[in-house]
Structure formats: C-alpha cells, structure tokens
Amino acid sequence: MAKKKIYIIDDDHDVIDAMTIVLEKNNYEVAAQYDDENVVENVKAQMPDVIILDVMFPEDSSAGFNIARQLKSHDDLQRIPILMLSAINERGIYVGRFSNKDLDESFLPVNLFLEKPLKPAALLEKVASLIGK
Amino acid sequence: METANIAIVGAGKGGYECLKVLLTTPNVLIKYVCDIDPNAKGVMLAKQHKISYVARLSEFIHDPEVDLIFESTGRPEVFEELSRAKLPTTSLVGSGGTRVIFSLLDSYNEVNRSLRSYKMNLERRIIERTEELEKLNTELSKEKAATERLYEQQREINEEKSRYLIHTTHQLKAPFAAIHNYVDIILDGYAGPLAQETRDLVLKIKTRCELLSETILDMLELARLKAQDLELVREDVDLCAVVNDVVERFAVSAAAKRLLVRVDAPKEPLIARTVGKRLFELLAVLLENAVKYSPPDGSIEIAMKVASDGKRVISIMDHGIGIPEANLGKIFREFFRSNNAVRFEPNGNGLGLAIAGEIANLLDITIEVESELEKGTTFHVRI
Numbered sequence: 229m230a231k232k233k234i235y236i237i238d239d240d241h242d243v244i245d246a247m248t249i250v251l252e253k254n255n256y257e258v259a260a261q262y263d264d265e266n267v268v269e270n271v272k273a274q275m276p277d278v279i280i281l282d283v284m285f286p287e288d289s290s291a292g293f294n295i296a297r298q299l300k301s302h303d304d305l306q307r308i309p310i311l312m313l314s315a316i317n318e319r320g321i322y323v324g325r326f327s328n329k330d331l332d333e334s335f336l337p338v339n340l341f342l343e344k345p346l347k348p349a350a351l352l353e354k355v356a357s358l359i360g361k
Numbered sequence: 362m363e364t365a366n367i368a369i370v371g372a373g374k375g376g377y378e379c380l381k382v383l384l385t386t387p388n389v390l391i392k393y394v395c396d397i398d399p400n401a402k403g404v405m406l407a408k409q410h411k412i413s414y415v416a417r418l419s420e421f422i423h424d425p426e427v428d429l430i431f432e433s434t435g436r437p438e439v440f441e442e443l444s445r446a447k448l449p450t451t452s453l454v455g456s457g458g459t460r461v462i463f464s465l466l467d468s469y470n471e472v473n474r475s476l477r478s479y480k481m482n483l484e485r486r487i488i489e490r491t492e493e494l495e496k497l498n499t500e501l502s503k504e505k506a507a508t509e510r511l512y513e514q515q516r517e518i519n520e521e522k523s524r525y526l527i528h529t530t531h532q533l534k535a536p537f538a539a540i541h542n543y544v545d546i547i548l549d550g551y552a553g554p555l556a557q558e559t560r561d562l563v564l565k566i567k568t569r570c571e572l573l574s575e576t577i578l579d580m581l582e583l584a585r586l587k588a589q590d591l592e593l594v595r596e597d598v599d600l601c602a603v604v605n606d607v608v609e610r611f612a613v614s615a616a617a618k619r620l621l622v623r624v625d626a627p628k629e630p631l632i633a634r635t636v637g638k639r640l641f642e643l644l645a646v647l648l649e650n651a652v653k654y655s656p657p658d659g660s661i662e663i664a665m666k667v668a669s670d671g672k673r674v675i676s677i678m679d680h681g682i683g684i685p686e687a688n689l690g691k692i693f694r695e696f697f698r699s700n701n702a703v704r705f706e707p708n709g710n711g712l713g714l715a716i717a718g719e720i721a722n723l724l725d726i727t728i729e730v731e732s733e734l735e736k737g738t739t740f741h742v743r744i
C-alpha cells in the first residue's frame with residue numbers, strides 16, 4: 229500500500245521537524261511549507277491525504293483560518309481533511325487556566341484540532357482518525 | 362416709625378450723656394441743645410454733630426416741630442419754666458424721667474449694638490467661610506485634575522505593560538512549545554532507545570517544561586485580565602452549578618489524595634449576575650489551592666449562602682497547612698509563594714491567586730481570607 233501523504237503548513241521549522249520525525253517513523257510521507265504563500269497551488273501539486281495547519285503566522289495572526297477557508301472552498305481540495313494546530317490560549321479558544329478547552333468546531337471549516345505543544349501519540353492518533361474517515 | 366424731634370435742655374454731665382445716647386438712637390432727630398454755658402461738655406458734642414445750640418429757652422420753645430423736651434439740668438425752676446412756656450403739642454420729660462428713659466435707651470442701644478455686631482460678625486464669618494470654601498473648591502478641582510492626569514498616565518503605563526507582557530509571553534510560547542515537542546519525541550523513543558539515567562533526566566526536563574508552560578499561560582491570562590482584553594458578558598449565573606463544575610474539575614486530584622469535598626448548597630438555585638466562566642476560574646484557583654495545600658485523608662467544605670446585604674457568599678474551607686499571618690497580605694501578589702507552601706508542595710508558580718484577585722477586581726467580587734497555621738484556611742468569595 230502506498231504511503232499516506234501529510235502536508236504541513238507551519239511557520240516554525242522546529243515544529244515541522246518534530247512532526248516530520250514522528251510521522252516518517254510511522255510510515256507517512258511528509259511535505260511542508262514554512263510560510264503562508266501559494267498554499268492552494270502547493271496543496272494541489274501535492275494532493276496530500278491530510279493537511280496539518282497552524283493557526284498563526286507571524287505576518288497575519290489569522291492566516292491559518294483564512295487558509296482553511298480557501299482550501300475548503302476548492303472543489304478538488306475540500307475533501308482533504310485539515311488538522312489545525314491551535315496554540316492554546318489563542319483567540320479565546322483556550323479561555324482560562326481551568327477551562328475544559330472544548331472547542332466549537334462549527335465556526336471553522338477544519339476537521340480536528342490539536343494542541344501545541346504536540347504530543348507524538350496525540351498527533352498520530354488524530355492523523356490516523358482523519359485518514360480512516 | 363416717625364422721627365421724633367427732640368430738644369435737650371442742660372448740656373452738663375446729664376445732658377451730655379443724653380446727647381450721646383440719643384445720637385446712636387434710631388428715629389430720633391436732635392434739633393436743639395440748650396445751655397447758658399456755651400462751653401458745656403454737651404454743647405461741644407452738639408456742635409461736632411452740627412446740632413443747633415441755643416443759650417436760652419425762648420430760642421426754641423415756640424418751635425412747633427419739637428415733639429419732646431428732655432430737661433436734664435436737674436433744676437426745678439427750669440422744669441417749671443419749661444412746663445409753662447412749652448407749646449401744648451410738645452411733651453416734657455423732667456430729670457428723673459430723663460434718667461430712667463436714658464438708662465432704658467442705653468440698654469436698648471446696647472442690645473442693638475450687640476445685635477448689629479453679632480450680625481456683622483455673622484456676615485463676616487459667612488464671607489470668610491465662603492471664601493475658604495471657594496479656595497478649597499478650586500484646590501480640590503486642581504487636585505482632581507492632577508489626580509485624573511496621574512490616573513490616566515498610570516492607566517497608559519499599565520496598558521503598555523500589559524501589551525508588552527502579552528507580546529513577550531506570546532513570543533516565549535512558540536520556541537518553548539518546540540523544545541517541549543522534542544522532549545516528547547525523545548521520551549517516546551523516536552531518537553533511539555534511552556538509558557534509564559538519560560530518561561530520568563529528560564523526564565525532569567519535561568516536568569519543568571510543563572510547569573513553565575503553565576506559567577506562561579498564567580502570565581498571559583493575567584496580562585489579558587489586567588489589560589481588560591477580555592469579553593465580560595454578565596448573565597444570571599446559577600452559583601450552585603458553577604461550584605459543582607469546579608468540584609468536578611478537581612474530583613480526580615482530590616480523590617488522589619483521598620480528600621472529601623463536601624458542598625453545602627441551598628435547595629433552590631442561587632443566582633448572581635456575573636460572568637460564569639471567570640467565576641469558574643476564580644473558584645477553581647481557590648479549590649485547587651485547597652486540594653494542593655491539604656494533607657491526604659482530609660476534607661474540604663464548600664458553603665454557599667446569601668448574606669444579610671444580599672451578596673452571595675461562597676466559602677471554601679480546608680484543613681491544610683494554613684498561611685502564616687504575616688503573609689496573608691501578600692498571597693495575592695504575582696509569584697508570591699509562602700515558604701511553608703513551597704516546603705509542602707514545591708511545584709507552583711504563585712500566579713493562581715493573582716489571577717483570582719484580578720478576576721475579582723473585574724467582576725466586583727471581594728475575596729476574604731481567614732487562616733490559621735497548620736489548622737486550615739477559608740476563603741470567602743462575596744459576589
């Protein structure tokens with residue numbers, strides 16, 4: 229069976245490297261980009277099985293949300309599941325040190341959220357669940 | 362009252378006194394002063410006041426304007442001559458009567474004078490007071506303006522500080538998360554098998570990482586609260602429900618220490634207009650501390666009631682290590698941890714109560730604390 233392909237969009241190369249180590253060890257093929265430019269074209273070229281997307285980019289704090297909407301508005305891309313990395317405590321997703329962090333997923337066209345800092349096991353579990361769908 | 366025209370006969374000692382009193386009596390016009398001695402004391406005074414001086418009775422006795430003659434020579438023959446010669450419309454008062462009248466007049470004048478001076482004093486004091494008040498007022502408004510300026514400056518500085526803090530903590534978070542990632546990857550064996558000693562050390566790094574990321578989140582939370590960079594939508598909140606949520610949140614950590622958390626809640630919902638999420642956070646800080654600073658196998662009591670002033674009061678009581686009296690005033694400070702707490706539980710960043718205090722501030726809640734060392738602590742939250 230061909231390896232499943234994961235495409236990562238994150239501005240932090242260490243975060244990308246760490247995920248790449250975990251994913252490659254678990255038989256995924258990984259491609260990535262470090263900025264928020266030409267995302268739609270790049271994803272079209274890669275046609276990954278899962279997209280991992282960071283919420284924040286240095287130049288635009290809501291770039292992640294916009295990218296997600298762009299991807300979901302393309303007919304041939306919208307079926308690709310998106311796993312969004314939500315740096316906790318950002319834009320009210322995490323609302324306090326004791327809140328139960330349940331997320332309102334309806335307001336964003338993404339399929340799953342994953343908290344930073346990432347736990348390898350959680351990453352693998354979420355990726356697997358998205359591919360299984 | 363009509364003015365009475367008066368003539369005084371005899372300007373010696375008695376006449377002089379009469380004159381003096383009459384000069385200060387209202388509604389009186391002294392028309393003549395009569396004495397054969399042009400150098401008599403009363404004559405001098407009369408001249409000073411431009412009163413007509415006459416030497417003989419005949420010079421004024423037929424003046425119909427004279428209403429009243431005061432005879433003050435004390436000589437009977439003068440009185441007799443006056444009563445004979447005076448017009449019937451003119452009244453005559455002899456020496457005896459004159460003395461009585463004058464002593465009366467004198468006291469009347471005295472009373473009048475005191476009244477006048479009292480009134481003047483009063484007016485003066487009113488003026489003085491008004492001036493004082495005005496001065497105070499201008500000083501006050503100057504002070505108020507200065508205070509407002511100071512307050513404004515302080516607000517700006519605080520905002521700047523909070524913005525800076527929010528920014529820095531944000532900046533800290535990303536690199537820190539990256540370190541944390543790598544630690545997890547190493548521990549999960551992605552970098553090859555680990556010797557036990559290495560694993561122990563990396564685990565220590567991981568623990569510190571977790572504590573530090575908690576600190577960073579708390580600092581960010583605190584900065585946001587301070588910058589009031591949060592939506593505060595007040596609603597009718599059922600306090601019993603919030604308390605139950607908080608208890609549930611700490612059920613596992615309480616159970617791990619075999620601590621029984623008892624909630625004494627009223628039967629009916631206890632409603633308060635506040636921000637539920639923030640209140641949850643505030644109470645969570647307090648219950649977290651109660652669990653954290655209690656030895657195993659004990660209990661924590663939470664009571665709810667309506668105080669006599671209508672405020673809702675939630676009390677969280679533990680039987681733990683207590684807070685030294687000298688530190689009671691410091692526990693809401695950022696990063697403050699009491700030595701007895703650090704000895705008992707080394708992990709903590711001292712931001713919990715700072716956050717709780719900031720939330721209380723925003724929601725007009727007061728937190729009171731009672732504590733006895735090694736006996737326990739109670740926090741009362743008044744909403």
Ligand SMILES: Nc1ncnc2c1ncn2[C@@H]1O[C@H](COP(=O)(O)OP(=O)(O)OP(=O)(O)O)[C@@H](O)[C@H]1O
Nearest residue numbers: 650651654683692698699702709710711712713714
């Ligand atoms: N229930 C309690 N019993 C005893 N001491 C307490 C209690 N609650 C607070 N304290 C004292 O107040 C200090 C400050 O509390 P705070 O919750 O702000 O910080 P912390 O618990 O030390 O750390 P953290 O930020 O992790 O909560 C504590 O270190 C402790 O000394």
Ligand SMILES: [Mg+2]
Nearest residue numbers: 649650713714
């Ligand atoms: Mg605490």
